[in-house]
Amino acid sequence: MTILRKRFFQPRQDLAKTQARRFTRSRFGNVMFFVFLFAAGAFSVLPLVYSIVTSLKPLDELLIFPPRLFVVQRPTLKNYLALPDVVSSLNVPLLRYLFNSLFVSVTATALHVIVAAMAAFVLSKSDLKYKNVIFILVQFSLLFNTYTLGVPQYLIYTGLHVIDTYLVYLLPFIPSTLGVFLMKQYMDGYVPGALIEAAHIDGAGWLTIFWRVIFPIVRPCVLTLTLFSFRDTWATIPSGTIFSESLKTLPTVMSTITAGGIARTGTAMAASVIMMMPPILVYLISQGSLRETMGNAGIKG
Amino acid sequence: MKNRKKKGVEAIRARYGLLFISPWIIGMALFFVYPILQSFYFSFADLSITEEGVATSFVGTAHYHDILFVNPEYTDNFVLALKDFFISLPFILVVSLVVALLLNSKFRGRLFFRTLYFLPVILASGIVLELFLNAADNNATQVAASSEATFGMIDFTEVLKGMRLPETIEKYLSIVLSNVFMMVWQSGIQIVLFIAGLQSIPDQLYEVSKVEGATKWEEFWFITLPMLLRTILLVVIFTIVELVTSNTNPAVMQGYNQFTNLEYGAGSAMLWFYFVFIGLFIALFLLVYNKAFLKRWG
Incomplete structure (x- = not known):
């Protein structure tokens, strides 16, 4: 494979000339390749x-x-240095908001990934009754987000008495359907049933199968899902469900800074730059640890 | 009982399955299924907020009748939303697949490029975008100038008219090009999904195809694409969800606006009508896709 990939940018002289001409890249092709990547990338950057x-x-x-x-x-760097001053008028130290944000996003992401992987494992590999009906429900419920379900969900929070606690961040996020959908699709495609059968015959319990057999194979999917969940939880502002200042998250504070008018443009931008950094970091870590060999896990031959 | 004994492993499997899936099922029933059913009921009712909570009064299909036949605004937005939807979907798919293929090949600095293309996903998510827009709003003149200076320099429609294409294609292209900025912005997650899919294709397949003397072109059509079928399905559904729930979608926005006006019944009706339509489209797509591709190659 590496040989093939290395050759991607070099003419393949050992092949018949007609073939080599058809789909290899010249130096000009290489230049165009990067020009295209840069041009389209410029839009996003x-x-x-x-x-x-x-x-x-x-x-x-x-x-x-x-x-x-x-x-x-x-x-x-004045705009960045001014940030602590801007929030010093608040009763709660900035670190508390940072802790809340990190605690909420890390906990919710971890729990969501595990719960979703377990559910997807069952939906994909077990012979549970009605699992297809459940999966159709999952796909339809993807269309409903927190805006649409705001009122009914609020009624449930009140019923459970979780308003104004950390739980109100975590509870609705952990069972969200996106993760189950992603994981199930991935497991259908890449986890061979024979592998589970084999592990079972070798005497592995279901927990062992889940942790030692399934999880390593779906690692690319786990990393992707971690990334999406972190992005979403990091950026959430609870609407009308959190009232204590000491339970609010960093985005809430940052949005009060940006509402400060024209003189605070610089500080507001500094705040949004800081808010962008953690998801980018998570992205770099998750993509950096993806290995090419992932597709090789499983059954050979 | 007899049946269970016969099944042996299978039965254990089902029982453990229930154990594994229960945390999610409970949460899903509580925070999604029940609220979804309730919002369905709301679409047939009028809501008023009282001291005890929310009081509803059943009004039948009045809201649906109102949005479909009385008030023309919703149907206009609905058609507009569908048009956007069917133009954006294929374009986002192709763009993200091409970019993912490029980014998945080995070259120096590919992590840099991957990050570059992923930036919009981070920037466009909720609060960060809001912060950005807020901050930019403070300087309204700057932003107006910025969007014009960077993206308005080329008038795409003029270029296209010079190319003498059939009118429908020209129209399609001009809409696509003028929206290209938005679409590159919407492709970030799809690119990540495609890259994850590409990385899961076993290397041996490519090794064999190389030994057999396949060209890159053949490799793409006979290995990469068939192996990506499930990822493509995933990306399509994901894109649909993103398009439908995005806050630039006129039909959905109108529903949300009804919420802020405390018209939950009418808002729910608008959203439900749109979602059912999209839901039927998804079902049809899944059916055709399964029959046409997955059964044959998957």
Whole structure:
């Protein structure tokens, strides 16, 4: 495989000429390859560049007209250093918000991934009755998000007396259907039933099969799901379900900063840059640990 | 009882299955199935907030009648939403597959590029986008200038008119191009899903095909694409969900606006009508896809 991949950018002289001409890349092709990647990538990176540049601008540069969007003449960290001052008027220290955010997003993500993997394992590999009906329900319920279900869900929170506790962040997120959907599809495609059969005959219990056989195979999916869940939980602002200041998360504080008007543009941008960083970090870690050999796990021959 | 004894392993399997799935089933029933059913009921009712909570009064299909035949605004938004939907779906699929194929090949700095394409997923998620827009709003002049300066430089429609394409294709292309920014932004998750799918294709298949002398083109059509069938299904469903729940969707937005006006009944009716339509489309798609592809190659 590595040989094949290495050859991806080199003409294959050992093959018949007609074939080699058909689908190999010249130096020109390589250049085009990167030009295309950069051009399409520019679309996605410009807003980030814009916010980073803006967050580094001193006040007078922010107010120049016509604005210079992607240039900063005298970069300054003042906007970032001003952040603690801006929130110092609050009763709760900034670290508490940070802790809340991290606690909520890490716990919810971990529990969601495990619960979803377990459910998907059953939906994909067991002969549970009605599992197909359940899966159709899963797909339909994907269309309903927290906006649509806001009122009915609120009624349930009240019934369970979880309003204004950490549980209100965690409970609705853990059984959310997206993870089950992703995992089930992945397991259908990539986990051979014969492998489970074999492990079972070798005397492995179901927990062992789940942890030692299934989990390693679905690792790419687990990493992807971790990423999505972290992104979603990190960014949630509970609407009308959290009232204690000491239970609120970082995004809530950050959005009060950005509502501060024109003079705070720089600080607001600094806040949004900081909010972007953790998901990017999780992304880098998860993608960095994906190995090419994942597809080789399982049964050979 | 007899039946269970006969089954042996199978029965144990079912029992453990129940144990494994129960945490999710309970949560799902409580936080999704029940609320979904309730919102279905709300679409046939009028809600009023009282001291004890919410009081409902059944009004039958009045809301549906109202949005479909009396008030023209919803049907307009509905058609608009469907049009957007059917244009965006194929485009997002193709773009994300092509980008994922490129990003999955080995070259230096591919993690950098992968991150680049994933940025929108992070930036476009809830609070971060909100922060960004808020912050940008403070400087409204800057943003107006920014979108024009960066994305309005080329007038795509003029370019297309010069190419003398059939009118329908030209229309399609011009809509696509003017929305290309939004669509690259919406492709981030799909790219990640495709890359995960690509990485799960066993290397041996490519090794064999290389020994047999297959070209890259043949490799794509006979190995990569068939092996990606399930991922494609996943991406399609995922894209549909993203498109439907996105807050740029006019039909859904109108429903949400009804919520903020405290018209839960009418809002629920609008959302339910749209969701049932999309749900039927998904069902049809799954049926055709299963029959046509998965049965044959999967």
